[in-house]
Amino acid sequence: MRINRKKFLEMTAAFAGSTAMAVHMPWFSIFNNPAPDGTGAADRVRIGVIGVGSRGTALTYNLQELEKHMNLEIAAVCDNYEPHFEKAKEIVPQADAYMDYRKMIESTELDGVVIATPLHEHAQMTVDCLQAGLHVFCEKAMARHLDDVKRMYDTHLEEDKILMIGHQRLFNPIYLDAMDKLEKGDIGPITMMRGWWHRNTDWIFYEDTGGRGTELDKRLNWRFYDESSAGMISELGSHHFQVANWVLGQTPESVVGHGSINFFDDGREVYDNFALVFRYPDGIHFSYDCITSNKHNGMQVQVLGNDGTMELESNMWFEEFPSDPPSAENLLQQLEEGENETIPIGGATWLPDTPVRLGGKYISPDYEMNDTLLFLEGFVNYIKKGSAPEKLTIEGYNASVWTLLAEQATKTGQMVTAPEKYLL
Amino acid sequence: MGTRFHLILPGLDESAGNRLFVQVKREVDRIERKISRFDPQSDLSRLNQIKAGRSAQVDGEFFDILKACKTCWEITAGAFDPVLAGMAGEPSGAEDVLPGMHSVQLFEEGYRVKMGDGVQFDLGGFGKGYALEKIRELFLSRGVKHAFINFGDSSVLAVGPHPAGGNWKIGIRHATNPRKSAHVFRVQNASVSTSGNFYLDDGGQPVQHHHVIHPRTGLTDDRPVTMSVCAASPLLAEMLSTAFLVMDDEQIEEILDLYDGVEAAKIDYSAGSGEPEITVYNSNQNNGLEQYENQPEEVS
Numbered sequence: 001m002r003i004n005r006k007k008f009l010e011m012t013a014a015f016a017g018s019t020a021m022a023v024h025m026p027w028f029s030i031f032n033n034p035a036p037d038g039t040g041a042a043d044r045v046r047i048g049v050i051g052v053g054s055r056g057t058a059l060t061y062n063l064q065e066l067e068k069h070m071n072l073e074i075a076a077v078c079d080n081y082e083p084h085f086e087k088a089k090e091i092v093p094q095a096d097a098y099m100d101y102r103k104m105i106e107s108t109e110l111d112g113v114v115i116a117t118p119l120h121e122h123a124q125m126t127v128d129c130l131q132a133g134l135h136v137f138c139e140k141a142m143a144r145h146l147d148d149v150k151r152m153y154d155t156h157l158e159e160d161k162i163l164m165i166g167h168q169r170l171f172n173p174i175y176l177d178a179m180d181k182l183e184k185g186d187i188g189p190i191t192m193m194r195g196w197w198h199r200n201t202d203w204i205f206y207e208d209t210g211g212r213g214t215e216l217d218k219r220l221n222w223r224f225y226d227e228s229s230a231g232m233i234s235e236l237g238s239h240h241f242q243v244a245n246w247v248l249g250q251t252p253e254s255v256v257g258h259g260s261i262n263f264f265d266d267g268r269e270v271y272d273n274f275a276l277v278f279r280y281p282d283g284i285h286f287s288y289d290c291i292t293s294n295k296h297n298g299m300q301v302q303v304l305g306n307d308g309t310m311e312l313e314s315n316m317w318f319e320e321f322p323s324d325p326p327s328a329e330n331l332l333q334q335l336e337e338g339e340n341e342t343i344p345i346g347g348a349t350w351l352p353d354t355p356v357r358l359g360g361k362y363i364s365p366d367y368e369m370n371d372t373l374l375f376l377e378g379f380v381n382y383i384k385k386g387s388a389p390e391k392l393t394i395e396g397y398n399a400s401v402w403t404l405l406a407e408q409a410t411k412t413g414q415m416v417t418a419p420e421k422y423l424l
Numbered sequence: 425m426g427t428r429f430h431l432i433l434p435g436l437d438e439s440a441g442n443r444l445f446v447q448v449k450r451e452v453d454r455i456e457r458k459i460s461r462f463d464p465q466s467d468l469s470r471l472n473q474i475k476a477g478r479s480a481q482v483d484g485e486f487f488d489i490l491k492a493c494k495t496c497w498e499i500t501a502g503a504f505d506p507v508l509a510g511m512a513g514e515p516s517g518a519e520d521v522l523p524g525m526h527s528v529q530l531f532e533e534g535y536r537v538k539m540g541d542g543v544q545f546d547l548g549g550f551g552k553g554y555a556l557e558k559i560r561e562l563f564l565s566r567g568v569k570h571a572f573i574n575f576g577d578s579s580v581l582a583v584g585p586h587p588a589g590g591n592w593k594i595g596i597r598h599a600t601n602p603r604k605s606a607h608v609f610r611v612q613n614a615s616v617s618t619s620g621n622f623y624l625d626d627g628g629q630p631v632q633h634h635h636v637i638h639p640r641t642g643l644t645d646d647r648p649v650t651m652s653v654c655a656a657s658p659l660l661a662e663m664l665s666t667a668f669l670v671m672d673d674e675q676i677e678e679i680l681d682l683y684d685g686v687e688a689a690k691i692d693y694s695a696g697s698g699e700p701e702i703t704v705y706n707s708n709q710n711n712g713l714e715q716y717e718n719q720p721e722e723v724s
Contacts, residue, residue: 341593342593344596
């Protein structure tokens with residue numbers, strides 16, 4: 001079954017008041033109770049996009065999709081790299097175009113900004129925009145340094161402006177069903193989480209930069225450089241660290257881990273593989289590994305309980321002890337009672353599983369919903385309301401803090417805990 | 425075979441039951457290793473890996489399996505075809521001659537098999553019946569009086585009379601009303617096999633399967649139909665239930681004329697009303713084809 005917008009709204013309405021929605025995804029109520037969408041120019045939400053590279057372009061297209069049915073305007077675009085600046089003007093020709101975000105927030109009247117720049121640039125841009133009175137949607141992770149993460153969060157509180165961090169799983173409807181099933185104990189007590197992101201790719205976004213170490217490469221393939229990124233820990237792992245915190249409803253007590261470059265030794269400064277273990281309260285562990293030279297295992301986050309396993313990335317759950325098919329139970333009963341009744345067998349193959357793996361079922365119906373689009377729709381709606389659920393910002397904050405602590409663990413070889421000043 | 429297997433042995437003490445169970449399990453595992461499409465080391469997988477036009481040697485048992493498939497393919501005029509077109513080309517939907525069993529040659533001498541271009545064996549419509557056939561032989565040799573063997577609720581074998589007396593009554597569950605049987609087979613020392621284009625999930629709801637491919641068009645058959653066949657031979661029941669899914673009434677009757685004691689039931693949910701149209705075919709009746717009123721039996 002594929003679920004469309006109408007079914008999605010029926011689902012979020014049906015979950016209203018449920019623990020899953022109230023505790024884990026309160027922001028999903030916005031879709032059934034959107035802010036009044038006045039049609040006049042005065043009611044129009046004006047958004048500026050800072051950074052129109054690969055992710056920024058995708059976000060811009062999503063915003064254009066929203067423009068079709070919301071009173072929204074991409075009023076300005078900004079990128080300081082000439083080819084991206086030119087592309088941004090082509091994609092959104094009616095918008096004011098800038099190469100300096102400071103000029104953009106001074107010169108164009110905006111309600112909010114979408115930031116999709118390299119990680120190390122997020123903090124200053126976010127703080128400047130919040131202090132200019134703008135609401136901010138910033139791509140994950142938040143910042144390159146812990147103090148900057150804290151500064152972004154604190155500024156959002158001081159300025160009383162929305163700060164959302166783009167962990168798009170927060171807006172994925174499958175997680176609502178998953179949280180509901182977890183709350184109901186469908187897999188029993190959670191005893192462990194596991195996750196991994198395995199790809200077979202050199203991860204080079206831009207080929208013609210002159211190679212590793214050149215100024216252009218540092219600017220475009222910024223994910224390879226320690227100054228601008230924690231590599232796969234921040235660019236991939238942070239998504240799943242957020243999921244683990246969210247599912248377990250807690251932040252870790254500590255993290256240990258290791259990383260190395262053992263295959264793509266081309267001058268990049270970040271690991272091409274790493275492995276981490278986060279320890280949560282109640283003795284629950286989340287192990288996570290990432291590799292970019294083998295894709296056999298793909299990407300997954302598993303929640304392991306005493307009665308079952310959920311695989312969140314593939315929308316599957318597996319019971320530890322699937323029930324017997326009805327005919328076996330029925331026959332045993334009648335044999336014990338000495339009766340000869342009809343033994344009903346399946347009208348067709350009775351499958352205890354999907355073709356993927358024995359015993360599996362879907363967690364949730366299959367959604368056609370684009371979670372990034374839903375996230376941005378939520379952002380625009382919350383701008384109209386003037387505030388957003390604080391939990392959304394806190395999810396991003398905790399994910400970013402533990403991303404950087406995990407990196408620290410791999411660099412020091414030590415078990416790392418969160419310094420008091422970073423605890424909310 | 426990718427499914428669950430239940431063996432019920434009434435009247436045996438625990439120790440004898442366990443010994444028999446171990447033997448059955450070993451036999452099923454052995455067959456699985458031979459004909460599984462999902463095990464890269466199986467005889468079937470190794471055969472699927474040989475190049476078009478090349479021949480390979482198989483063992484005597486596997487050769488007999490392929491011969492049985494070929495015989496059924498001939499009898500059913502290609503409706504039962506365990507050879508997939510693979511990636512040889514997009515199905516046209518027209519009644520073309522697609523790569524199939526006709527492009528496989530079997531040579532008795534040396535048990536050699538020659539594969540055509542782009543063809544792959546898939547014994548999904550054969551394996552459970554074959555395993556039941558082997559289990560039946562084992563039970564006969566051990567003098568088992570009563571047994572009920574169930575492969576994933578789609579292929580069952582009832583040995584001897586029901587322990588409470590009389591025939592075993594095997595009901596084909598009404599897909600949209602699981603408390604009812606759409607048709608009931610009354611059997612002793614016989615098997616019932618069902619093929620269909622949808623499966624029932626754990627909640628008993630039908631879900632489209634898209635796993636039956638019409639051998640002459642290459643398209644999946646999406647009609648919500650199940651075909652159940654009852655026969656003394658589990659293997660015959662298994663193969664005919666697959667073939668009958670894509671055959672018309674006249675063709676089915678012609679096949680049934682070749683055998684004694686075979687009964688088939690087509691249960692067709694196409695009308696969409698939830699109440700299926702049920703057609704029963706019987707090799708022992710001259711009129712052959714009967715349209716039954718929809719009076720599914722209530723089961724507890």
